[in-house]
Amino acid sequence: MTTGNSSKMSIQWTLIAGVMYAELAATILLLIPLISPARWHAVFKSRFLRSIGNMSHIYFKVFLGLLVLLFLDAIREMHKYSSELAIESRSDHGHHLDSEMQAHMRLFRAQRNFYISGFSLFLWVVLLRLTSLISHLAITLAERDAALRQAQSASHTAETLLKQDKAEKEEEKQKEANVSNEIKELEEEKHRLEAERDAALKQAEAVSREYDRMLEEHRKLQEEMKEASGVQESKKDD
Numbered sequence: 001m002t003t004g005n006s007s008k009m010s011i012q013w014t015l016i017a018g019v020m021y022a023e024l025a026a027t028i029l030l031l032i033p034l035i036s037p038a039r040w041h042a043v044f045k046s047r048f049l050r051s052i053g054n055m056s057h058i059y060f061k062v063f064l065g066l067l068v069l070l071f072l073d074a075i076r077e078m079h080k081y082s083s084e085l086a087i088e089s090r091s092d093h094g095h096h097l098d099s100e101m102q103a104h105m106r107l108f109r110a111q112r113n114f115y116i117s118g119f120s121l122f123l124w125v126v127l128l129r130l131t132s133l134i135s136h137l138a139i140t141l142a143e144r145d146a147a148l149r150q151a152q153s154a155s156h157t158a159e160t161l162l163k164q165d166k167a168e169k170e171e172e173k174q175k176e177a178n179v180s181n182e183i184k185e186l187e188e189e190k191h192r193l194e195a196e197r198d199a200a201l202k203q204a205e206a207v208s209r210e211y212d213r214m215l216e217e218h219r220k221l222q223e224e225m226k227e228a229s230g231v232q233e234s235k236k237d238d
Contacts, residue, residue, distance in 0.1 A: 016070060017116050023123035030130050037138040060128065067124060071117040077110035 029035075081103055 013113050013116060016067075016113075016120055020116055020120040020123060023120060023127055026127060027123060027130065030127070030134065037134045037141060064121075064124060067117060067121040071114070071121050074110055074114035074117050078107065078114055081107035081110050
C-alpha cells in the first residue's frame, strides 16, 4: 500500500515537474525578442486558441487552484517531516538511524516538492501576466500605428488644404490683378471716349457757328437781292 502510494505521488510530482519545465520553456520563448508582440497576439487570437478559449479561463483557474493545493501540501509535509526529524535527532542514533535516514529522505522529497510546486505556481502566474502584457502591448502598438497613420493622413490633408488655400489666394490675387487691369483699361477707354466727346462737341460747336454765319450771309444776300430787285422795278416805272 505504501509502495503504491509512493509510486502515485512520484508520478504526480513528475507531471508537475514536467509542467514546470514546460512553463519555463514557454516563458523563455515569450521573452525572445525576435518574435514581435503583434505576432504573439496573432497567435493568442488564432482560431485554435479561440476554439478552446471559451473554457480556458476555467482550466486556468482549476490548474492554478491545484498548484496552490500542492504548494500548501508540500509546506505541510515539510513541517511534518521537519518535526519528525527533530524528534528522531533527539532519540538514540544507534537504534533510530534507519528511521532518521528515512525522515531525511521524506524531508528532502517534501522540500523538492515545495520548490517544484512553488516554482510552477510562480511561472504560471508569470505566464498569465506575460501573455496579458504582450497582448496589451500588441494592442497598444496597433493603436499607435493607427494613430500615426491617422496623424500622417491628417497632416497630408492639412498640407493639401494649405496648398489649395495658397492656390486659391494666388488665384484671387490674379483675379484682382486682372480686375485692376480691366479697371485701368476701362478708365483709359473712358478718358479716350471723353476726349473724343469733347472733340466732337467742339467740332459741333464750330459747325454750328459756321452754319449760323452762313445763314446770316444767306439772309444778307437775300436782302441785297430784294433791294436790287426793288431798284430795278422803280427804274422800269420811271
